[in-house]
Amino acid sequence: MSLILDLYPVRWALVLLLLAAATAFGLLIDSYVSLTSQAMLYVLVVEIVSYRLGRLEAAVCAVGAVAALNFFFVPPRWTFAVDQREHLIALVVMLFVAFMTSRLAAGLQREARAARLSEGRARQLQELAMRLSAAAAMHEVRTIGQAALQAAFGTGAILTFADEGNSVPEAAQGICLPLGEQGRVFGMAVIPAAAAQEQEGLEHGRTLAALLAQALWRLELDEAVLAARSEAQRHELLNTFLASISHDLRTPLATILGASSSLQTQRDRLSPELQSRMLGSIATEARYLTVLTENTLQLARLSDPVVELHRDWESVEEIVGAVLARVRPQDSGRRIRSVIPAGLPLLRVDPVLLGQLLINLLDNALKYAEGSIEIQALYGPGRIDLCVSDCGPGIPVALRESVFRPYSRSDRSGQRGAGLGLAVCRAIAMAHGGILVVEGREGGGCRFRLSLPVELQQPLEESS
Known part of the structure; x- marks a missing residue:
């Protein structure tokens, strides 16, 4: 009407x-x-x-x-x-x-x-503030802000950001309102002169520009906080690594250097049995250094927030089978038993990383526990749980979360280790969108449970 x-x-x-x-x-x-x-x-x-x-x-x-x-x-x-x-x-x-x-x-x-115009503008500002609070990227703020300006002042309103290399078109005529203050200006909002002739309209445009500037400032602060947090984590990892390197690297290097020097200079005076023990010590310490180096490099890589995984569709049976084949030389007593049901859905994972996770869990079980060890797969709604259970002394409830921190380990076992294995395992689980927790086990021991999401869209089987 x-x-x-x-x-x-x-x-x-x-x-x-x-x-x-x-x-x-x-x-x-x-x-x-x-x-x-x-x-x-x-x-x-x-x-x-x-x-x-x-x-x-x-x-x-x-x-x-x-x-x-x-x-x-x-x-x-x-x-x-x-x-x-x-x-x-x-x-x-x-x-x-x-x-x-x-x-x-x-x-x-x-x-x-x-009055109706003032009510509409107040409602628009409220809705704009709510939408901007949920914006997570600059392009979202740009889309929301452009729509708000055009709703308030017509299609002649223009929003431009300085960081995106945009410029105000020459044909644009109107009043320029900066997004920000002199210390930090993110861009400007151009509103038609006719639409901003009244004082209330001009104030409304300034309020819109202030809300947009606050949203952009919040996003910039969030990025700075994330960058600072990531840098702090890297420094913490470096400091803990340097703090532990004095023992975790010096001891095996000294053993290798001493044994190799003795074999080189006094080989004729050493018995065959002693030479064999020295060569075994060199091989053992070299394997320890290899595992320590791989875990350290993997943890540093997974600490990057933009790490890229080489994902592919893999079956649980094949991953567990490959892991057992690599762990068998350390399992001379055939303590490991696998329970993998048939017909499990495929997982879209990095098979190398997932295999390393399971190997670390099984190595820990072989090192710290006695008796049988079980690796089991359980299928639940939207996920697959891979559980490694042992009959060892278990882990106290108060220490179950700390064992996943880098270079954190219990001295009760007397076993040597840098405390990196479980930290790498949790980092791998998080990189796949899963979780890794340790639980108590009935009858003693503990269970490490890895929950991985299962994608509903499974690949089609190739026809033979």
Whole structure:
């Protein structure tokens, strides 16, 4: 309805229609009412036009109403002459009342329009603040901000960011509002000059620009916090590595150097048995250094927040089989038993990393526990759990979380280790979107449970 009333010819046609309707109704009830009641009909028409249309239409309607009343109803009828002073005064008073009514109604309409506009702007600012609080990237802020500016000021509003190399088009005419302060300006918002002529509109544009600047500042601070946290983690890892290198690397290197030097300089004086033990020590310490180096490099790689995995569709049976084949030389007593049900869905994982995780868990079980060791696969809704269980002394509840921290290990076992294996295992699990926890086991011992997500969209089997 408001769109139709915005058309210029329609507005004047409505004025004429209302005056004609009042005149027709007045003629219809002429014999039943007085001149004063007929004048009230025209006053009602003037009020309607004043509230629904503009001030110009209301003024013209007031003059037309007085003229129609004089022509059709004031004696002598069908002329614009007035034969009595009372009637002339009534017409003048009616014209004055009509003008005052139209002015008051126009003011009321203007205030109502301003109130609706203020309410709409307040609602827009509230919705914009809520949407910007959930934005996680600059392009999201740009999309939200551009839509808000165009909703408030029309399609002529433009949002540009300095960091994206954008510039304001030469054809853009309007008022430029900076996004930020002098110390840090992220860009600018350009709103049409016509839309910002009123003070309230300009203030609304400045508030929109301030909200956008706050959202961009928040994103920049979040990135800085993440970068600082990542850098702090790298420094912490480096410091702990340097702190442990004095023992975890010096001892095996000293053993290798001493044994190799003895074999090189005094080989003729050493018995075959002693030479064999020295060569075994060299091989053992070299294997220990290899595992320590691989775990250290893998932990440093997985500490990178943007690490890329070489994922592929793999079956649990094949991964566990490859892991058991590599661990068998250390399992001379055949303590490891696998329970892998058939028909498990495929996992989209990095097979090398997942294999290293299981090998670390089985090595720990062989080193710290006695008795049988079981590796088991359990299929649940949306996940597969790989569990490595042993019958060892177990891990106290208070220490179950600390064992996953780098270079953190218990001294109760007397076994040598740098405390990197379980930290690497958890990092691998997190990189795959899974979790790794340690639990108590009935009858003693502990169970390391790795939960990996299963993708619903499984690959199609190749036809033979």
